[in-house]
Amino acid sequence: MDSGTHFVMGIALGGLALADPVVANHSMTFTAVMAGTIIGSQAPDVDTVLKLRNNAIYIRHHRGITHSLPAVAIWPILITVVLSLILQDVNVFHLWLWTFLAVGLHVFVDIFNAYGTQAIRPFSKKWVALGVINTFDPIIFSLHCLGIVLWAFGTNPVWTFSIMYIVIVIYYILRFAVQRAVKKAVHHTIQDEEYVIVAPTMRFFHWRIAAKSKTHYYVGRAYGRTVNIYDKFEIKPLPKTPVIDAAMKDSNLAAFVSFSPMYRWEISELENGLTEVRLIDLRYRSDNRYPFVAVAHLNDDYEIVTSYTGWIFTEDKLQKKLQIGASN
Known part of the structure; x- marks a missing residue:
């Protein structure tokens, strides 16, 4: 929380x-x-x-x-x-x-x-x-604030907070029930999924979805039992090349891989002659963008020139972070 x-x-x-x-x-x-x-x-x-x-x-x-x-x-x-x-x-x-x-x-x-x-x-x-409660849940936070206010106005804190926590336990049970229903809906939509991540949002019936089949990744949203798949990516294993081997030894990319259970990769040649290796976490799609990434720029000798990992919501900010890293 x-x-x-x-x-x-x-x-x-x-x-x-x-x-x-x-x-x-x-x-x-x-x-x-x-x-x-x-x-x-x-x-x-x-x-x-x-x-x-x-x-x-x-x-x-x-x-x-x-x-x-x-x-x-x-x-x-x-x-x-x-x-x-x-x-x-x-x-x-x-x-x-x-x-x-x-x-x-x-x-x-x-x-x-x-x-x-x-x-x-x-x-x-x-x-x-x-994965049933969002990091910030407005209902849980509001119930606590209400309990504190009631205590300040003279109610018995033991009874007040006991009742509050009973309500919160019921709320948790409901969240599990909704999550289970969403997972079933995802199965009916994709059918051949092997692994599904159903993550909460601040809205009770809104859930983030990332799923994996033998051949594809699926990313979408669910509202109740209605599932919308926004992106579908073919699963491609990381190539075994000197560039990838060098990039994956970088601390930023290594940290990303240790944390992210579902990601895709991109390799591109930049105008300045460097090679970019980008890992993209598929769990946090927001406004048509995947903000949690790890990026490394390597030279022709497979040396890391700059790298970064974290939540970035615009490409301009990402490039600024990489420029700062290159100057350090």
């Missing part, structure tokens, strides 16, 4: 903590728990700072080790130690318990996004992505 949703989840969990008599009857412990649930709800996303280095590192590691099983255990301990040093006379165990729930909830809800997490690491580095 996005940072804003995780923030309001932290507040809601802090309100639910008042169901705990130790928290409810000790103001300092409640203050510490509220701080712990808010910080714990944000802590796993500390890897966002990797963007300051480059997109390749960010793509490889975001929602990776910071969302792993060891991290879920370590984050609450670190947060509890710091808060117990700042706020004296708090119940350390109950502070740790609610902070642990906040961290665990963060990682758990991220599993339901299309991006996913490496939540079962170190047992596996596989990305767990159920």
Whole structure:
């Protein structure tokens, strides 16, 4: 989920903590728990700072080790130690318990996004992505905001947020049901698909579709059970050439391949004599464009002159990024 949703989840969990008599009857412990649930709800996303280095590192590691099983255990301990040093006379165990729930909830809800997490690491580095909830879901965010407002106006936070989470659980179940219906509709439309990605959007009945058969990739959208296929690409394996071998060793392209389960490629000769290798993720079609790409420019000696990976929505911006890379 996005940072804003995780923030309001932290507040809601802090309100639910008042169901705990130790928290409810000790103001300092409640203050510490509220701080712990808010910080714990944000802590796993500390890897966002990797963007300051480059997109390749960010793509490889975001929602990776910071969302792993060891991290879920370590984050609450670190947060509890710091808060117990700042706020004296708090119940350390109950502070740790609610902070642990906040961290665990963060990682758990991220599993339901299309991006996913490496939540079962170190047992596996596989990305767990159920793809039923958009990274920002306006319904989930609005329900949390409504609950917080009601609490501010005097309603019982335990009852308020308990009811809210029951509603959200029902909402999740409905999302799974709709996703399943969309997958069936995709099967009826394509029929020979081997692999289908049905990803959510901010609209309840709107879904992004990327599918693979033995011979083609299909990209489209679904509204309920109505499936529209916009693009169809013949599957062509990457050629085994010196250019491709050199390009695939580049950190940007390697990061892209580690993250993207469905992409196509293009090779072109540029006017400046360089060769461009472009990988295009098929999951994120938007406004007739595929914004998530990895691009490398190579010279005649198969050396990388410049490369880039990330979300780019215009060709001009992509070329500017590549020019910046070439000048560094």
